[in-house]
Amino acid sequence: MTADRLVRLPGPDGRRAPSHAQMPALTCVALALLVLSLLWGMVESRALPGGDPVWLKPAKFALSFALTFGTLALVQARLSAGWAQSLTLRVTEAVMTAAFSLEMIYLTYQAARGEASHFNFSDAFHIQMYQLMGVGAVLLMLGIGVFGIVVLRDRDVCLSPSLRLAIGVGFLLTLVLTLLTAGVLGANGGHLVGTPPSEATNWPLLGWSGTVGDLRPAHFLALHAMQALPLYVLWRERTAGPLSRRHVVVAALGWTALTLLVFVQALSGRPIFPL
Numbered sequence: 001m002t003a004d005r006l007v008r009l010p011g012p013d014g015r016r017a018p019s020h021a022q023m024p025a026l027t028c029v030a031l032a033l034l035v036l037s038l039l040w041g042m043v044e045s046r047a048l049p050g051g052d053p054v055w056l057k058p059a060k061f062a063l064s065f066a067l068t069f070g071t072l073a074l075v076q077a078r079l080s081a082g083w084a085q086s087l088t089l090r091v092t093e094a095v096m097t098a099a100f101s102l103e104m105i106y107l108t109y110q111a112a113r114g115e116a117s118h119f120n121f122s123d124a125f126h127i128q129m130y131q132l133m134g135v136g137a138v139l140l141m142l143g144i145g146v147f148g149i150v151v152l153r154d155r156d157v158c159l160s161p162s163l164r165l166a167i168g169v170g171f172l173l174t175l176v177l178t179l180l181t182a183g184v185l186g187a188n189g190g191h192l193v194g195t196p197p198s199e200a201t202n203w204p205l206l207g208w209s210g211t212v213g214d215l216r217p218a219h220f221l222a223l224h225a226m227q228a229l230p231l232y233v234l235w236r237e238r239t240a241g242p243l244s245r246r247h248v249v250v251a252a253l254g255w256t257a258l259t260l261l262v263f264v265q266a267l268s269g270r271p272i273f274p275l
Helices: 022-044 056-076 089-114 124-153 161-188 216-222 224-242 245-267
Strands: none
Touching: 022 056, 022 089, 056 089, 056 124, 056 224, 089 124, 124 161, 161 216, 161 224, 161 245, 216 224, 216 245, 224 245
16 A cells, blocks of 8 residues: 555554544535525625626535535545545645635625626636636546545445446546536636527526527536436445446446537537427
8 A cells, every 4th residue: 555545544443543534614614605695695686787696606606515525525434544534635625625715705705796706807807717716616626536536446445336436437527527518618608509589588496598508507417427426326226236337337428428418419509408
């Protein structure tokens, strides 16, 4: 074993060393920010030029961060102590914490000012902050990928072989597919492909376009591969017993194909489901 893995090892009684991971704390912070954004949005009447409430974006990002960090926390709790407390994950957590902090501070600042945080190119400051958020998003995705590789390398992880593979592959799919969809979304200068008519209708709650191409559904599928694939395998294991590696790979390919199909459909200017 490398020195990186020997930072902490299970004690002689076989129990794992206590974890000092940051992911549970980050999950709680994200949930607190979600609650605060929702509460403040209930008494805030301002809206952005597109019509969205000013506190909607911070709330949506806080929810997404809570799901991401909560998933990472659950997985990290199953790692062997050597990996859970490794320098690799400590550095990864620190980088993700910094990126998360930058993102939420800027989103909250912009919401308080009543200005858009994304695709705001009104002056040099907003352009620079948008670019910094892009760097932070890439670092967050790379952090998820690091967790996925660690799960695949940890031979003492407290997971079934099929669930271990599903988590590792799911995390790496989130990294690759999100960088693809988010990269195109950023280069597009917005989430719509095409110009919706004045009487355009959108999906309830989600807000996805029902009349023109919208890159957000593919981005959503890409981002949540890290939850979808493990949850599917966990459900199948509990209902049908142990799964083969082939079954997991087929499920991963299916999710990838679905994401790319929705992505290509959006690029062609067609909504995922017309309304």
